[in-house]
Amino acid sequence: MTFMETERLRMHCWDPEDIAGEINAFRPIATDSEVMRFINNGIPWTEARMREFIEKQLRQFAALRLCYWKLISKDSNEFCGICGLQPLAETGEPEVGWWLTPSYWGKGLATEAASAALAYGFEQTSIDHVVAVAVPENRASTHLMGKLGMTHEKDFLHYGSPHAFYSISKQAWAARAVKPTPPRIDHLGPSI
Numbered sequence: 001m002t003f004m005e006t007e008r009l010r011m012h013c014w015d016p017e018d019i020a021g022e023i024n025a026f027r028p029i030a031t032d033s034e035v036m037r038f039i040n041n042g043i044p045w046t047e048a049r050m051r052e053f054i055e056k057q058l059r060q061f062a063a064l065r066l067c068y069w070k071l072i073s074k075d076s077n078e079f080c081g082i083c084g085l086q087p088l089a090e091t092g093e094p095e096v097g098w099w100l101t102p103s104y105w106g107k108g109l110a111t112e113a114a115s116a117a118l119a120y121g122f123e124q125t126s127i128d129h130v131v132a133v134a135v136p137e138n139r140a141s142t143h144l145m146g147k148l149g150m151t152h153e154k155d156f157l158h159y160g161s162p163h164a165f166y167s168i169s170k171q172a173w174a175a176r177a178v179k180p181t182p183p184r185i186d187h188l189g190p191s192i
């Protein structure tokens with residue numbers, strides 16, 4: 001199901017009826033050592049970890065209408081990554097995050113997807129700020145946080161390891177100078 005659409009991406013919800021199929025589609029991303037470099041020390045996720053992640057996305061979407069949506073390239077029709085909003089493990093604050101298949105890096109797609117996720121969060125839900133965390137060595141991610149208008153707040157222990165913690169308020173989002181094209185949102189549920 002397409003939840004949102006940007007210029008080059010469709011952002012799909014996970015299918016609760018076909019978890020095995022979803023794991024198959026997600027496996028090339030979650031087992032890619034380049035993708036996992038700053039997420040799991042380059043170690044591929046296990047089948048159990050992938051299943052747990054997808055089940056968590058389904059639960060979060062059902063409860064909050066927030067999750068890391070699947071990114072489908074409109075050009076290739078391929079599943080090329082994930083991006084969205086979910087509660088940060090340690091604080092429950094809405095966290096924006098992104099992973100892309102390496103062949104899709106460097107084209108501005110993570111910026112496009114994250115901008116859509118932020119637009120959805122700030123304009124269609126009651127969220128008043130969004131945070132993001134990354135290990136400081138993950139320069140592509142911290143650069144992306146800056147591009148989105150997020151500011152570095154503090155160092156933060158995420159799952160026990162040091163991360164850079166960024167945030168943006170709804171007010172700062174609304175006041176930013178460059179406004180990306182808003183996403184087309186297909187399935188609006190009740191606001192949270």
Ligand SMILES: CC(C)(COP(=O)(O)OP(=O)(O)OC[C@H]1O[C@@H](n2cnc3c(N)ncnc32)[C@H](O)[C@@H]1OP(=O)(O)O)[C@@H](O)C(=O)NCCC(=O)NCCS
Pocket residue numbers: 034035036038039097098099100101104105106107108109110111112133134135138139140141143144147
């Ligand atoms: C983070 C990630 C999604 C970025 O994807 P992307 O397609 O390159 O993102 P974009 O093209 O939208 O923007 C990336 C920006 O970071 C910059 N960048 C990329 N690599 C960089 C690096 N090593 N150092 C500094 N900046 C870098 C790009 O130049 C671009 O900025 P610009 O538009 O000002 O030139 C991708 O690298 C990825 O999937 N990484 C693995 C998963 C991951 O680590 N996720 C985050 C966990 S916190």
